[in-house]
Amino acid sequence: MKKERILRFLEWFCPPPLYEGIEGDLLEQFEIDSKQVGEKRASKRLFLGVLKFFRPEIILRNRFTLQLINTIMMGNYFKVATRNIQKRKLYSFINAFGLSIGIAFCILIFLFIQDEKSFDQFHTNGKRIYRIEETSYNYWNPAIEEKDRYNRSAYVQVPLKQALKDELPEVEYATRFNPEGSGIVKYGNKVFTETISYADGDFFKMFSFKLLSGNADKLFENKLEVVITPVIAEKYFGTDDPIGKTLLIDDEGEKSYTVAGVIEAPPANSSIDFSILLPQENRSGYEKQLERWGNFSTPTFVQLAPNTDITKFSLNLDKVIQKFMGDKLSEWRKEGNVPENIKMLEYGYTALPDWHLNNKIEWHKVSNPQYSYILGGIAILILLIASINYISLALTTSAARRTEVGIRKVVGAVKNQLIYQFGLESIILALISMFVGVTLVILFLPAFNEYTQKGIAVTLSNGIQIVGVGVLLAFVVGALAGCYPALFLSGFRPAVVLKGRFTTKVQAGFTRPLVIMQFALSAFLIISSIIMYKQMRFITTKDLGYNQHQILIIPTQTGWQKEGNKVVEQFRTRLLQEQDILSVAGTNMSFNRGWSRYGYKINGEHKSAFVYSVDPDYISTLNMEVVMGRNFDSSILSDSNAVVVNEALVKDMKWDDPLNSYLNYREDSTSHGAKVIGVVKDYHFRSLEAKIDPLFLCMDFKHSGALTTMMVKMNSEGLPKTMEKIGKAWKEMYPDKPYDYTFLDEDVAKQYKSYERWMSIMGLSTGFAILISCLGLFGLAGINAVNRTKEIGIRKVMGAELFNIFVLLNKQYVWLALIAFVLAAPASWYSMNLWLADFEFKIAIGWQLFVGSMLVGLSIALLTVSYHAIKTAFVNPAETLKYE
């Protein structure tokens, strides 16, 4: 072992006043020993001797004052740090800017993840509240693969709630909850369409939404009570006390409800959302549904008694299934020839705090926990890039600071002090960035909320957390990024530095991998964003097989009643008097407003098809192409029992002559079923994530649903005026009904809203990543150019052209960018393929795309570095060479 190292160890633990005496004695012995037994053994003895001093009697003589930072020099460090920051304004700005964006991103993502985790955590009994979920085996559709046969959903049977309450003693409370009904609410002259949720009385006892007025124990005992949120109360009653007032609510038939309670609106991080609550008994067809154990339509929540054995509870659920559905299930099993070892139906459950991140079960506001990881990864990437910038910049500016280091060392600074100094400087810069970052967070929070559809607000408690996270990040990044340059700078040998070899170059060799790395990250993001963008553009501009533009969607506000057909007829007659309205069609469901699907058996084979009830104007309004046969005709009576099918259905049924075929979808044994009168070209009636399944259109309003929605096709000219006319006509004809409208193309685009959101987040991150890595590259190029000033001066004197110098300075960056792209391309190809797998209709990832993104990245890089290259190339050589 080296003598110096042993002595350093001694120095480390030995109290300074005693050190010299002890060291001297040891060295004296060492000298004697090395003469007698040789240096090697003497070293060994020295080590043993030092070890023997490592004992409490010595160590405890240290005065334990923690001197982490040399306080005497602090003032000086601060002064020098601020001077340095001021002197190199551009570089300080680059660093602070990059870091503050990184910090801002991290804080926003921290808030996002925190919000995701905070979902539904505010219920006092949350851990005892479970959502009942069914897993049922699809026995009737032969087209499905075995592994896809299990259908999981949170929708269970209407009678289940009472059965659970009656049969299982551990169920304390139970409520059903249908969140997305809609109805027309009237009070005086105020008429609006509102979202209506249906619940049971126990709802108010289970969840911790604060009841502002009303009695939680009595609510909903009367079937004609309604509970509203303060916003609704104000909307209809203004400042009056809403309790006891009557609201007319029309959801499948108008009834008057008494306001019995006002309940606090659920916060943004609640999986349960409502604004108007009505008792479940008011749902249309409730009585009938109570008998139907085969109909899965209603989410149901239970609250279990404290200390319930959850495994026992799940066994008990099986018993409930057996008791109420045993016969039905075995009937189904026989019908579908399902082997005994497959469970036809099973109930599961998820505790309330876990709903939000359980994305296996569809639920309003459910979220994929993966998103949190992805975002966290992006945050770390950006922070990493900012740190890398700091390191490479600090290292390359070190040339200018070596004199300072040399002089400090000569005057007596030890290495540790220099490390402190440079560490401190980077932490100061990081703290400045932190303040900027927190300001950015506050500025961008509203936009961020919009992107992520969250309602995060800065409050006192999370404000402290934000600052806490910010300071923590500042210290971590400051220390991490400052650590390497500090070690590097403090390692200069004063003799070499001060001798005046100012022209030695900074060894920037190893900063290159860092630049490559961040450029690769940016390249990855560039390629991914471009692919995402292209896919989204493909989706939004793809010909869906029908015309989706200039079509206004107006609900008839008649629920599922047959009255809707009349409304369509009346309103059509009225609207066609206006010249800019081309046609009006009716349907039971517009696109992206739900769908219905028939499952039926033909020749012993299970088939299924989507169905829309329409009127004869439907096909022409949407400009669909009829490839065979004809459209419906209202003058042909038999058309009410005819269907128009799509090509996919023809293929599915393997019809050779579809126009002479019958589709017996109602399994009517007395006739052939519905006659096929036409075939339309396949069109995308669902989102492009799904393939085009068999579909038929019919005019069978009795079984497939009455018309509920009008599609008004308008002339593209004078659109606002036309819309005004339509609104006026509606108010004239149906003054007691709200006029709600949307545009068909907007409705269709909404299907991809979550992708759009993710794309914009991705775009934003890409933008920032490029910006930061460009800033880094900019700084690096600048220093490099400064490093080579003299070389360029000489070259110019020798006759180099401007262009040559330009190329000389930029060549290396082109290489860096190319290498980065080679690294990034496979990674982005892989991850984008995963992303595209969600879509049934997608773009192909071609080589052009990669080349394109590479050119984009390359030109960005060149633009960035050119500034310095041009600046250096234009410098008069006399300026740079005159000191030689």
Added chain:
Amino acid sequence: MTSNQFYSRSYICFTKYIQMAKEYLGEFEELVLTMVGILSEDAYGNAIVTEIRERIGREVNLSAVHITLYRLEDKGHVKSHMGGATKSRGGRRKRIYTITNAGLAMLRAMKDARVDLWKLIPQLKIVGI
């Protein structure tokens, strides 16, 4: 444990404390103190170790000697100062210890006490072998 035992033990500690504070030195402390006295102006860690080895043939640890010296200094029996730099020892100065009056008095008191005790032993004559 009975309360009796507890008391007796604390009593022992108490008496020991009195002795240590007043007129008591451990055997090794006494030895080192004596050596400091013998070496007078040239007493430092290594010299003491060598001196002990040469005079009574006993190998002692340098660290033990140092610790004892510090303890004696705490008690006021020796004082120390840094000597001049020398060529050997890697240029490090020696910490030179000198015995104080209190230390000398202590040594003398201990020697006297021992002589007194020695006198109390019945003087045995060793009969030739």
